[in-house]
Amino acid sequence: MIVGEPLDLCPCESGVAASTCCRGDDGSYWKRPVRFEQLPSTGFQHPRCYARVLGDCSTQLSREHLVPKAILKQFGNLLIRGLPGAREGSAVGVGPNALAARVLCRAHNSALSEIDSQGTRFFQTLDSFRRRALHPSDRDLALFSGPDVERFILKCGIAFCASGLLGFKTANERLPWVPPSYWVQLLFGRADWKPGCGLSLWGGAGHRFEQRRSVLLEPMAAHGVDGVAGLRLAPHGMDFVLAVDRVLSVEGADLPPLAYRPGSIAFNKRLEIMLTWLPGGLVHAFNVNVRPL
Numbered sequence: 668m669i670v671g672e673p674l675d676l677c678p679c680e681s682g683v684a685a686s687t688c689c690r691g692d693d694g695s696y697w698k699r700p701v702r703f704e705q706l707p708s709t710g711f712q713h714p715r716c717y718a719r720v721l722g723d724c725s726t727q728l729s730r731e732h733l734v735p736k737a738i739l740k741q742f743g744n745l746l747i748r749g750l751p752g753a754r755e756g757s758a759v760g761v762g763p764n765a766l767a768a769r770v771l772c773r774a775h776n777s778a779l780s781e782i783d784s785q786g787t788r789f790f791q792t793l794d795s796f797r798r799r800a801l802h803p804s805d806r807d808l809a810l811f812s813g814p815d816v817e818r819f820i821l822k823c824g825i826a827f828c829a830s831g832l833l834g835f836k837t838a839n840e841r842l843p844w845v846p847p848s849y850w851v852q853l854l855f856g857r858a859d860w861k862p863g864c865g866l867s868l869w870g871g872a873g874h875r876f877e878q879r880r881s882v883l884l885e886p887m888a889a890h891g892v893d894g895v896a897g898l899r900l901a902p903h904g905m906d907f908v909l910a911v912d913r914v915l916s917v918e919g920a921d922l923p924p925l926a927y928r929p930g931s932i933a934f935n936k937r938l939e940i941m942l943t944w945l946p947g948g949l950v951h952a953f954n955v956n957v958r959p960l
């Protein structure tokens with residue numbers, strides 16, 4: 668069970684009492700995923716909105732950051748592997764101002780705004796671990812839903828692809844890769860994850876993570892998949908792998924993933940990350956190795 672000091676306000680930062688939010692009768696914490704929003708029917712498909720396959724676009728596009736600005740501010744540059752023209756295997760640093768694009772209509776963008784806030788809060792908490800603190804620091808516990816984090820990483824990946832920033836080599840040319848409709852349907856709750864796919868967390872020996880101030884984004888290829896099969900997002904040397912079209916593994920990893928599709932994720936002041944798969948269920952906890960700054 669995920670437990671912490673009894674708190675008045677819920678550690679999911681909803682602003683309401685824990686007992687009416689994520690704390691169960693047994694005192695354990697579990698965060699339900701953000702609901703998929705139903706959009707009003709418009710019968711319109713904006714030609715530049717990547718979610719147009721779903722219909723119900725609005726007529727205006729929204730300009731958005733491919734990764735929320737709050738995250739970029741904390742992590743500094745984003746390192747991206749697989750950019751067109753970059754040397755094989757090398758990561759290119761991209762500053763916050765280069766990372767905005769108009770890739771979604773306003774209606775589809777606003778349907779994902781709660782996923783954006785959950786993802787931002789998650790990565791801010793990860794970054795605050797580097798400073799040996801929790802975000803916000805007066806809390807004993809910070810609580811997240813695994814499926815929210817999974818959707819957030821999927822959203823960032825699709826946005827990068829749709830913006831044309833990520834390119835993929837096919838034969839002797841580099842062709843921009845367009846997100847397949849299956850990815851979009853996953854993001855908006857119109858499709859289910861394939862068996863073995865979804866988010867997994869990879870760790871090193873002893874499950875202790877290096878603390879580097881960077882976040883790496885890398886599109887991942889798989890045999891038999893044209894273009895991108897999934898994404899790797901590595902903040903501070905932690906490895907989140909999102910397998911979309913094929914089960915994926917981290918290159919060079921000699922151990923299986925540390926965790927696969929956790930239901931709830933919590934961070935506490937002892938710098939432990941706790942994962943659980945069912946409300947009140949068993950917890951897998953591990954420490955984060957924090958180097959002095």
Ligand SMILES: [Zn+2]
Binds near residue numbers: 678679685688690698
């Ligand atoms: Zn809550």
Ligand SMILES: [Zn+2]
Binds near residue numbers: 713725773
């Ligand atoms: Zn749209």
